[in-house]
Amino acid sequence: MPRYFFHIYNDMVAMDQEGTELPDMAAAREHAIEGARSLMAENLLQGRLRLHHRIEVADETGRVLMTIPFREMVDIEG
DSSP: OOEEEEEEESSSEEOOSSOEEOSSHHHHHHHHHHHHHHHHHHHHHTTOOOTTOEEEEEOTTSOEEEEEEGGGGOOOOO
């Protein structure tokens, strides 16, 4: 099973050193989306939301496979 690494770029950069084994890219994308939404929820509890943050998903060689911008993970209604 492939290992994916989820690097977080928000107030600080957090490089995933361990990675997570997942069956495929679709599962990696879902994992990244859940992580992004969880981080956004934590920020909302502190009274802020920064939509310019992102999670990058990389493979075992370090190649970035996809970028998940936080702004694409929510619908903002007024």
